[in-house]
Amino acid sequence: MDIAELKKKWTGWTFDEVRFEIEAEPLAEFSLACGETLPRYTDPQHPDFQAAPSFAARFHGDRALPEGFPSDREASFDGGKAVEWKAPIRPGDTLTARSHIHDIFEKTGRSGGMMFIVHRMEFFNQNDERVSIVDWKMIRKL
Amino acid sequence: MILDLHSHSIVSDDGRAKVENYCQWIRRKALSLDGFVLTEHRLYDDESDYRSLEDEFGLLILKASEVETDYGHVLVFGVNEDLCAALDFSRVDLPLEEVLAQAQRCGALAIPCHPGRTRVGMCAHIETRGLVEGVRIVETLNGGSRGEENATALALARENNYHSTGGSDSHIVSHIGRCATRFATAVSTMGDLITELEAGRCEAVAWESEEWISPN
Numbered sequence: 449m450d451i452a453e454l455k456k457k458w459t460g461w462t463f464d465e466v467r468f469e470i471e472a473e474p475l476a477e478f479s480l481a482c483g484e485t486l487p488r489y490t491d492p493q494h495p496d497f498q499a500a501p502s503f504a505a506r507f508h509g510d511r512a513l514p515e516g517f518p519s520d521r522e523a524s525f526d527g528g529k530a531v532e533w534k535a536p537i538r539p540g541d542t543l544t545a546r547s548h549i550h551d552i553f554e555k556t557g558r559s560g561g562m563m564f565i566v567h568r569m570e571f572f573n574q575n576d577e578r579v580s581i582v583d584w585k586m587i588r589k590l
Numbered sequence: 591m592i593l594d595l596h597s598h599s600i601v602s603d604d605g606r607a608k609v610e611n612y613c614q615w616i617r618r619k620a621l622s623l624d625g626f627v628l629t630e631h632r633l634y635d636d637e638s639d640y641r642s643l644e645d646e647f648g649l650l651i652l653k654a655s656e657v658e659t660d661y662g663h664v665l666v667f668g669v670n671e672d673l674c675a676a677l678d679f680s681r682v683d684l685p686l687e688e689v690l691a692q693a694q695r696c697g698a699l700a701i702p703c704h705p706g707r708t709r710v711g712m713c714a715h716i717e718t719r720g721l722v723e724g725v726r727i728v729e730t731l732n733g734g735s736r737g738e739e740n741a742t743a744l745a746l747a748r749e750n751n752y753h754s755t756g757g758s759d760s761h762i763v764s765h766i767g768r769c770a771t772r773f774a775t776a777v778s779t780m781g782d783l784i785t786e787l788e789a790g791r792c793e794a795v796a797w798e799s800e801e802w803i804s805p806n
Contacts, residue, residue, distance in 0.1 A: 553632075555603070555632065
């Protein structure tokens with residue numbers, strides 16, 4: 449598998465777009481499940497109530513990879529998510545999430561060669577303000 | 591002088607530690623460490639500037655790389671424009687001989703790291719393909735090693751009269767300084783570091799029971 453070719457062909461363009469309506473109760477539930485204790489994350493009555501910083505990681509798009517992407521997802525395993533907070537997410541927001549393949553790279557570890565596919569989901573609110581970036585790594589053994 | 595010669599920051603794809611947090615950890619834990627070298631995976635970070643952290647914390651912070659070769663991973667000290675142009679750091683199959691030769695040509699120094707790592711370290715490759723000319727130094731103490739991996743690396747160094755280095759291979763803050771390299775004289779630049787390493791005026795040490803222990 450030519451990683452450079454894969455990267456050239458499949459990275460950098462949006463292949464999925466989904467919308468999410470944000471309500472107060474799920475925000476508070478997520479925060480409590482994460483062990484947050486600050487009222488601005490757990491109490492919907494707090495004047496600065498907003499989502500916990502990692503909240504956007506709970507969302508999935510309609511597709512994990514672009515249609516036709518030459519990788520067997522069944523043979524991949526989850527490499528975890530990294531969330532970058534950009535601005536508050538609040539109840540009443542409508543988020544638009546756009547997904548693209550941000551990076552494809554190869555590395556070697558204890559178990560040999562691996563290919564990493566970095567799926568990036570960028571979240572924008574109704575004011576087109578970017579509120580969160582979620583990078584999800586999928587790892588495939590080579 | 592004690593320097594951790596193998597560490598990763600968030601610049602590496604799997605690094606979870608900010609450089610500032612390494613510095614804070616060293617100070618808070620009063621670690622007996624004079625500095626560390628950031629050896630980011632498959633790239634050379636020519637953008638980050640850590641001079642203000644050096645001043646604030648009284649540490650030496652140098653930048654290097656960890657590249658991937660057909661004989662396992664290799665630390666490269668003294669990376670410069672010439673070397674970046676000569677080698678594609680993003681590759682995972684760089685020929686070790688070429689890395690050694692290009693490093694020498696460019697005034698840099700290549701040191702195979704964690705060579706005792708099972709299946710993928712330099713020792714495993716030597717078993718099937720033989721020694722590589724040009725290796726003079728290997729990392730014999732790696733903070734991420736398991737089982738007998740460091741002992742295997744040390745045996746390799748002894749058998750071939752290689753000089754030895756140590757490094758934590760830290761990816762998270764609390765792992766910095768688990769292993770390091772002790773120098774007989776002060777090192778303040780990358781040039782000094784390469785000079786001392788090439789001369790073998792150094793030894794690998796591990797932090798155990800509140801003191802530096804040398805396995806040599």
